[in-house]
Amino acid sequence: DFLNALQEIVPAFGASTDDLERCRLNGMVDCGQRHKHIYQRAMLLVEQVKVSKGSPLVTCLLEGPSGSGKSAMAATIGIDSDFAYVKIISAETMIGLSESSKCARIVKVFEDAYRSQLSIIVLDDIERLLEYVPIGPRFSNLISQTLLVLLKRLPPKGKNLLVIGTTSEVGFLESLGICDAFSVTYHVPTLKKEDAKKVLEGLNVFADNDIDSASEALDNMPIKKVYMLVEMAAQGATGGSSEAIYSGREKININHFYDILGDIVSFRG
Amino acid sequence: DFLNALQEIVPAFGASTDDLERCRLNGMVDCGQRHKHIYQRAMLLVEQVKVSKGSPLVTCLLEGPSGSGKSAMAATIGIDSDFAYVKIISAETMIGLSESSKCARIVKVFEDAYRSQLSIIVLDDIERLLEYVPIGPRFSNLISQTLLVLLKRLPPKGKNLLVIGTTSEVGFLESLGICDAFSVTYHVPTLKKEDAKKVLEGLNVFADNDIDSASEALDNMPIKKVYMLVEMAAQGATGGSSEAIYSGREKININHFYDILGDIVSFRG
Amino acid sequence: DFLNALQEIVPAFGASTDDLERCRLNGMVDCGQRHKHIYQRAMLLVEQVKVSKGSPLVTCLLEGPSGSGKSAMAATIGIDSDFAYVKIISAETMIGLSESSKCARIVKVFEDAYRSQLSIIVLDDIERLLEYVPIGPRFSNLISQTLLVLLKRLPPKGKNLLVIGTTSEVGFLESLGICDAFSVTYHVPTLKKEDAKKVLEGLNVFADNDIDSASEALDNMPIKKVYMLVEMAAQGATGGSSEAIYSGREKININHFYDILGDIVSFRG
Amino acid sequence: DFLNALQEIVPAFGASTDDLERCRLNGMVDCGQRHKHIYQRAMLLVEQVKVSKGSPLVTCLLEGPSGSGKSAMAATIGIDSDFAYVKIISAETMIGLSESSKCARIVKVFEDAYRSQLSIIVLDDIERLLEYVPIGPRFSNLISQTLLVLLKRLPPKGKNLLVIGTTSEVGFLESLGICDAFSVTYHVPTLKKEDAKKVLEGLNVFADNDIDSASEALDNMPIKKVYMLVEMAAQGATGGSSEAIYSGREKININHFYDILGDIVSFRG
Amino acid sequence: DFLNALQEIVPAFGASTDDLERCRLNGMVDCGQRHKHIYQRAMLLVEQVKVSKGSPLVTCLLEGPSGSGKSAMAATIGIDSDFAYVKIISAETMIGLSESSKCARIVKVFEDAYRSQLSIIVLDDIERLLEYVPIGPRFSNLISQTLLVLLKRLPPKGKNLLVIGTTSEVGFLESLGICDAFSVTYHVPTLKKEDAKKVLEGLNVFADNDIDSASEALDNMPIKKVYMLVEMAAQGATGGSSEAIYSGREKININHFYDILGDIVSFRG
Amino acid sequence: DFLNALQEIVPAFGASTDDLERCRLNGMVDCGQRHKHIYQRAMLLVEQVKVSKGSPLVTCLLEGPSGSGKSAMAATIGIDSDFAYVKIISAETMIGLSESSKCARIVKVFEDAYRSQLSIIVLDDIERLLEYVPIGPRFSNLISQTLLVLLKRLPPKGKNLLVIGTTSEVGFLESLGICDAFSVTYHVPTLKKEDAKKVLEGLNVFADNDIDSASEALDNMPIKKVYMLVEMAAQGATGGSSEAIYSGREKININHFYDILGDIVSFRG
Ligand SMILES: Nc1ncnc2c1ncn2[C@@H]1O[C@H](COP(=O)(O)OP(=O)(O)OP(=O)(O)O)[C@@H](O)[C@H]1O
Ligand SMILES: Nc1ncnc2c1ncn2[C@@H]1O[C@H](COP(=O)(O)OP(=O)(O)OP(=O)(O)O)[C@@H](O)[C@H]1O
Ligand SMILES: Nc1ncnc2c1ncn2[C@@H]1O[C@H](COP(=O)(O)OP(=O)(O)OP(=O)(O)O)[C@@H](O)[C@H]1O
Ligand SMILES: Nc1ncnc2c1ncn2[C@@H]1O[C@H](COP(=O)(O)OP(=O)(O)OP(=O)(O)O)[C@@H](O)[C@H]1O
Ligand SMILES: Nc1ncnc2c1ncn2[C@@H]1O[C@H](COP(=O)(O)OP(=O)(O)OP(=O)(O)O)[C@@H](O)[C@H]1O
Ligand SMILES: Nc1ncnc2c1ncn2[C@@H]1O[C@H](COP(=O)(O)OP(=O)(O)OP(=O)(O)O)[C@@H](O)[C@H]1O
C-alpha cells in the first residue's frame, strides 16, 4: 500500500545521495567553458521535465573519454535538481550478479522512480552495465534490450522522469542503437591547456613560472589523469616530499613531473 | 467453458484500450498526405477482414524510421476498427522475461483472438519483440519462428484476424523472411517541411514570420523529434519561458531554436 | 497391446483429414500444365509404394516459392491416395515446443506410420520444422539429424511409406544434404499469365476486356498472392464494393487493381 | 560376473544379425571388379585379426558416394567373418538421444566386444553418428573425441577387434583427423556402365536392344539410385504396368525411363 | 593422515606400471640415432630433478607425427627413472567424462605426485586430453587453463616433479601457449630408410635381397605404420601365409608388399 | 562485528606472506638497472597510497615476457611495503573453479582489503585469471567485467589500496580495456647480456674465461630461462657432474652449454 511504497522510496533516496556524492569526492572545480555549457543545457532539461506537459520522459547521454568527468557531472545535476527521487545505477554495486539479477535491479529503480512525480535516474557507465568488452564484441543482450525498452517506455500519467546516461564507449552504444534512444547527447571533453591551467592554479603545487609549461604538458588530458599525475609527482623523485608540497612549503620539481609523465606516455606511445 | 473464456477476453480487451490510447498520448494531428493514404489503405484491410470469405487472415506491416508515428497509427486503426478484440503486443510489458515466456504470451494473445469473430493484433516494434541488436546480429530465434508460423496460420473457421506489425528495422525483418510473411507493407515516413509546417501551426509557438524557416529546419524529421525539439526550445536559453510560450504570451526565440537543433545535429553530423 | 495401438492410430488419422483439408480451404482450381504434371508423377509414386516389392520407402520433395501451392498439393495427394495412414507434420501445431519435443513428435508420427501397411507422411514447410532463419544461418541440428535418419530408415518388413516434403528454401535444404536424402524433387512454380488467366476466369470478378491485362499483371505470381490481390482490389478504392463484386453485380475497377498491385510491388522494387 | 556378462553378449549378437541383414535387404548382386577387390582386401584384414600376434586392433574405413553400397558391404564382411561378436553401430537406433547417451552406447558396444576373442564393429555412417551438417560445420565433438580414442585404444590382452567404418563425407572425416585414425581406407565407387549392365541383366526388365542404352544412361550412378530409377520406370507413364514388368510379361518403355531420369537429373543440373 | 596417503599412492603406482607397459606392448627396438638422443637427454632431466636444488619442477614435451613412438618413449623414461611415483594421464581412461571430471582427475594426479619426493607424470596425447578438433578449432578451455597452471605451479618444498607431455599437434599447442609452458621440447621423428632397415632386419620377414627396397619404400614412415604394413603384407595376397612367414619358413612377397603399400598411399596421394 | 572481521583478516594475511615468498623461492639477485628503476617507482606508489588524501586507489600494471620476474617483483613490493594487508590473487589456488567462484574469491579479497587502512592486492598473471587462450580468443567475461569495476571502484572513506597487476599478454589486456584501467604500466624486460653476466657471476658455475661468451649467448633471455639453462647444463653431457659444479669443484663445459642452448633454440627457430 501507499505507506509501504513511501517507506521504500525514502531509504532508496537516502542511500542514493551518498552514492551521488561519492562520484565527486574532491568537490567540483571549474573545468572550463565546455563543461559549463553541458551543465547548463542539462539543467534546462531538468526544468523541462518539471514543467512539461507533453514530454513525461526526457533522456540525455553524456559521452566522452574515460575520466573526463561524466559521472561527476551527472551526479551534480542529480543533486542540483532537488527532485524527490534521484538514483544512480552503477555496475559497482552489482559485481558478479547474473544478467537477469542486474536486469531486475535496473527495472526496480525505474519502477521506484515511476512513483515519484519528479525523478532522475543516472545510468552510469552504460558499457559496464552491459558487460561490454570490445573483443567479440561481447555484451549482455538481456540488459541492452531492457535499456532500449526503458528508454522509450513512458512513465504513468502525472509522473515525469529524466534519465541521464554516461559512457566512454559511444561508438559501441551507437552500434547497438542505444544512442538513438536518447533525446540528446552531449560530449564531455578532456581538458585543454587553459582548462588544465585553471585546475593547477587552484591546486597551488607548481611554482609560478612552471605552471604554464606544466599546463601545456597536460593539454588534452582528462581531469582524472591530471589529478593522478600531480599526486604522483608530489611524492618527489625519492619520496617524502608530498606533505611539504600540499602544505605549500615546497613546489613540485618540474623535471620530476616530466619524468612521471614520460613513464606513462612512453608506454602508450 | 464459454463463460470463463468470455471473462478472459473482456479484461484483456479493457486493458488493451488503455494500451492503445497510450500510444497516442497527445492525440493525432494531421501529418500530411502520405500518413493519410496509409491510414485509408489500412482501414480497407479492416473492412476486407470484416466482409471476407476467402481471407480469414490479413497481415500488414508498417515500417519507417524511429518516431515516425507507426505505433500511433497502428493504435488508431485498432481503435477505429470497432472490432471486438483489439490487442497490442509490446516489449514494454515483457521486460526481463525469458524468450519462452515472451513466446507463450504472444501465442496466448493469438489464441484469445481466435475466439472472437473479428480481431486485430498489433505486433508493436517487432525488432524489440525479437530482442534484436545489430551487433552479431543477435535476436531470439524462438520468437522469430513463432511469428513466422503465427503470421501464416489460419484462424479457426468463422474467425477473422488482422495483424498489424510495426518496425523501424525493416532490413532486418527482410533478412529474416518476416517481411515476406506479411500480405502488405507500408512505409511510414518522416515529415516533409510542409507537413512540419502544419504541425507547427497547430502548436502556435513560433512567430508568424519564423514559422517557415523553422519548418524548413525540421524538414525530414520524424514527428517525435519535432515535438521534443519544440519543447526543448520552449524552455528558453536560460529557462523559465515555457509557460509563457505555451500560453501564447511569448514565442520561441528562433535563434535559440537553431542552437538546440545544432546541439543535436552536430553530434550526429 | 494391439487394441491400444489401434486406438492411437484412429484418432491420429481422424485429426489428420481435417489438417489436410485445411491446407486447401478454398478447394483446388486448375493451375496449369506444370502443376498437373507434378500431381500425376506424385500419384505414380503413390502407386509404386502400393505395389512395391523392393522399395518400401519412397521420398519426394516439393519445392518452390512461398505460396505456390506446395502444401495444398501435398495434402491433395495424401487425400487422393486412399492410404490407411496419412498425416501432416507441421510447425503450426508445435509452436514454442523445445527442439527435443518437436523431434519426439516427428519420430512418433513415423513410428505410427510403421504400423500401417500403406502410409503417407507430409513434412510440411521443412525449413520451419528446422527453425531455420537465414541469419547465421540458424536451425535445429537435432531436427535436421532426425530427418536425415528418418528419410533413410526402412520401415519394418511388409510396411510401405511415402514421405512428401515441402519447402520454399530449397537452397538451404540442399546445403544440409536433405535434398539428396529425397528420392525425387519436383519444382512447384508460380503462375504464368495463361495460368493466372484461367484462375481469374473462374473467379469472374473482372470485366471481360480487363481480364487479359489483369492476367498479364499477375504473370509470375504465386497462387496465394493472386487470391490476396483480387480480394484486396475487390473492396474498391473507398471500400464497400466487395459484396457487389463477388455477387457478380459489379466488376473490379482495373485502375484500382493496378494501384493495389503498385502498393505491394513498389515497396519491394 | 561371467554368466551375466555372457547373457548380455548373446542377445546383443542375436539382435545384430538382423541388423546386418537389413543392410542388404535385396541380397547382394555382382557390382563389378572394384567392389569385389575391396571385399577381398577386407576379408584379408578379417584373417589378419584372427591370426594376429602384434595387431590386436585393425581398423578399416569404407568411403564413397551416398548409396554406393558401403553399408551393405560392411554388413556382408561382418556376416562372412564368422566372428563371435559382430555389431553394427548406427544412428538409426539412436534418434533423438543426447550426445552423451549416444556416446555411452558406442562405448558399451566396444566394451562388449572386448570380452570376445574375435569381434567386428561396424561404425555405420560415421558422419551421422557425429551429427554432422556441412553448415557451420556442426558436429558432436563429444562423439568425435570418443571415436578418436576408441580407434586407437588397444583391446585387453588376448582379444582382437576389427573396426569397419563407413562414410559418404570423407573430406569431413579427413579434416577431423578421423581418417588418419584408420589403418586403411577403401573407396567404394558408383557403378560404371558395364557394372550397371550386369545389374540390369539380372533384373530382366528391359528389352534386349534397350539394355545397352539404359546402362549407358546409368553410368556413374550409385547402386541405390539404379534400383530406385528402375522401379519408378516400371510403373509406366500412366501407372499399372509394374506387375506385368516384374513378372516378365512386359518390358520398361525406354522413353518413359528417360523421362523419369530427366525429372531427377534436370533438377540437379 | 600419512598412512592413508601412502595407501593411496601404492595402488596408484601399481596400476600405473601396467599402463606404462601397455604403451610399448611389443617391447622397444632400436629406432636409430635420433630416437636415442632424445632418450638420453630426457634421462638427464630425470637426473636433474633428482639432484636439483633450484628446479623442483622440470617439464619436457615430446612432439612428432602420429605413431612415431612418443608415448612408448615417455613410458620407457618413466619406467627407467625408478621414481617412486610414475603416472600416465591419458584420454583412454576418461572417455565420455565431462570436462570438469577430466580436470579433477588431472589435478588429482598432480596432488598425488606432490606427496612423493620424486615423481614423473606423463601427459599423453595432450591434444586428446584437450578434446581438440581442428575444425573450429574446438577444445576444452577448462582443461587447457588447468594444464597452463599445473605446468607452472611449483610442488611443495622438498618435492620434485618431472612432467613429460606428448603430442602430434604441436602447432595447436604452440598457438595455445602450452609449448612455451614446457622447459624443453624434443621432436620425435618418423623413421629414415636406414632406421626402417634395422627394424625389418630384426623382424626377419623379408628375403635378403628384398630388404633394401622394402626399407626404401618405408622411408619416412612412423614406426607404427611400419609394423602395420608388415603384418598386412604377411597375410599374403590370398591369405593364409602369415604363420609360415612369422615362423620363418616363407618370406613376404615383395610385390604383394608394394600392392598393400599402394592401397594406402594411393588413397592419400 | 569488528572482532570477527579482525580474525578474518589475520589468517588471510598470514597465509599470504607464504604465498608472496613462494614467488621468489631463490631470493632476489640484482637483475640490472631497468628492474631496479621499476622497483623504485613502484615503492613511490606505495608511499603515495600511504600519505594520500585525494587518491585512495592507485593501480599499477607490470607487463613483460614470460619469466622476466614480474611476479617476484610484485611480491617483493608487497613484502617491502609493510602494509597491514597484502594478498596475492593467483590462478594457482583456483584451478578448476567455475568462473563465478573465481569471481567471488576475487571480490572477497577486495572486500577484505577495504577493511584495512593500507592494503596491497597483487593480481598475478591476469590473463590466467581471465582464463585466456589466444585461439578464439576465449576468456571469462564475468571475470574481466569484475576486474574492470574493481580497478575503478573507490575503497570506503579512510581506506587506501594499491593494486599491482602482472601479465605477459599485455596486448590482450590492452584490447579488453584493462590496461587503460590501470593508473600506470611498467615493462619488466628480459636480461641484457650485461645483466646476465652479473647473474652468472653470482652463481659461479662457469670458468672465468667462459663467462663472457656464456652471457653473450644468454642475451635477451628472461631470468627464469637463464636459471633453467644453467641447471640443465650443470648435469653434464653424461650426467652426474651437477654436485661437483655447484660445490665449485668443477665448471660447466661451455660446449655442452651451447648444445643444451641449441636444443631449445633450434626447435623454436
Ligand atoms: N569538475 C570537477 N572538479 C573536480 N574533480 C572532478 C571534476 N570532474 C571530475 N572530477 C574528478 O575526476 C575524476 C574522474 O571523474 P569522473 O569519474 O566523473 O569521470 P568519468 O568521465 O565518469 O570517467 P569514466 O569514463 O572512467 O567513468 C573523479 O575523481 C572526479 O571526482
Ligand atoms: N499524427 C500524430 N499526431 C500527434 N502526435 C503523433 C502523431 N503520430 C505520432 N505522434 C506522437 O509522436 C510520437 C512518436 O510516435 P510513435 O511512437 O507512434 O512512433 P513510432 O514510429 O512508433 O516510433 P518507434 O519506431 O520509436 O516505435 C509519440 O509520442 C506519438 O504520440
Ligand atoms: N490449386 C489450387 N487451387 C486453389 N487454391 C489453391 C491451389 N493451390 C493452392 N491454393 C491456395 O493458395 C494458398 C497457398 O497455397 P499453399 O499454402 O499450398 O502454398 P505453399 O507453396 O505451401 O506456400 P508456403 O511456401 O508459404 O508454405 C492457399 O490458401 C491454398 O489454399
Ligand atoms: N552388391 C549389392 N547387391 C544388391 N544390392 C545392393 C548391393 N550393394 C548395395 N545394395 C543395395 O543398395 C542400397 C544402397 O546400399 P548401401 O545402403 O549399402 O549404400 P551406402 O553406400 O551405405 O549408402 P549411404 O552412403 O547412403 O549410407 C541398399 O538398398 C542395398 O541393399
Ligand atoms: N622403439 C620401439 N620399438 C618397438 N616398438 C615401438 C617403438 N616405439 C614405438 N613402438 C610401437 O609403435 C607404436 C606407436 O608408438 P606410440 O604409440 O608410442 O606412438 P605415438 O608417437 O605415441 O603415436 P600417437 O601420436 O598416435 O600417440 C606402438 O605400438 C608402440 O608399441
Ligand atoms: N631478481 C631475481 N632474482 C632471483 N630470481 C629471480 C628474480 N626475479 C625472478 N626470479 C626467479 O625467476 C623465475 C621467474 O620469475 P617470475 O615468476 O617472477 O617471472 P614472471 O615474469 O612472473 O613470469 P610469468 O610471466 O611466467 O608469470 C622465478 O623462479 C623467480 O624466483
Ligand SMILES: [Mg+2]
Ligand atoms: Mg564514470
Ligand SMILES: [Mg+2]
Ligand atoms: Mg513504435
Ligand SMILES: [Mg+2]
Ligand atoms: Mg506450405
Ligand SMILES: [Mg+2]
Ligand atoms: Mg550406408
Ligand SMILES: [Mg+2]
Ligand atoms: Mg601416443
Ligand SMILES: [Mg+2]
Ligand atoms: Mg608471474
